[in-house]
Amino acid sequence: MNRIYGATISFFLIALATYGLLEWYGAKTETNSILNKANNPEFIAENLNSDIYKASGALSYNVEAQRMEHYAQLEVTHFEFPKYTLYPKNNKPTWQVTANEGTLYNNNRVKLENRVRLIATDKESLIQEVHGKNLEMDLKTNIISSEQTILILGKGFTMYGSGLIVDLNTTQMTLTQHVQTIYKKI
Numbered sequence: 001m002n003r004i005y006g007a008t009i010s011f012f013l014i015a016l017a018t019y020g021l022l023e024w025y026g027a028k029t030e031t032n033s034i035l036n037k038a039n040n041p042e043f044i045a046e047n048l049n050s051d052i053y054k055a056s057g058a059l060s061y062n063v064e065a066q067r068m069e070h071y072a073q074l075e076v077t078h079f080e081f082p083k084y085t086l087y088p089k090n091n092k093p094t095w096q097v098t099a100n101e102g103t104l105y106n107n108n109r110v111k112l113e114n115r116v117r118l119i120a121t122d123k124e125s126l127i128q129e130v131h132g133k134n135l136e137m138d139l140k141t142n143i144i145s146s147e148q149t150i151l152i153l154g155k156g157f158t159m160y161g162s163g164l165i166v167d168l169n170t171t172q173m174t175l176t177q178h179v180q181t182i183y184k185k186i
Helices: 002-039
Strands: 043-053 059-071 076-080 083-086 095-098 101-105 109-120 127-138 143-154 157-167 172-183
Touching: 127 157, 143 172
Parallel strands: none
Antiparallel strands: 043 059, 059 076, 059 083, 076 101, 083 095, 095 109, 101 109, 109 127, 127 143, 143 157, 157 172
């Protein structure tokens, strides 16, 4: 009776250990599958050129990029070398924003990184270019901001500072911390 009892317990323990190992490997494979799905883009576009319109039918912005990858599960779109042309309200002059990388989030906010340039298309604008490491844009409100170091090139001056807020609808720019301005003779 003792041997049968011991064999039954041994068989039960081996079966339990085998079941546990199979469940552990299955869960690990399922987790890796979910992570791999999230890391793979739902679709990719090369040489993207897209116009986005407001509900009123007016052009809101245009985006061009060498490559775009959309991740549906993460609700983000990644751009390589994006160029946004923004069309502010009240027929204000357009602005172009370029960068090496950009990420569009589900809430219509874009984070641009690496060699970011904000360029005025109006040659009469007092401020011609803004350079920085990164900028964030709200595509609904046309407000651009950055907490990083900023270089502003204007007509007859160069300004250094950090922390920038730009409202393209009113063409109002605020520099949080001014470091230096260099004036040039024109």
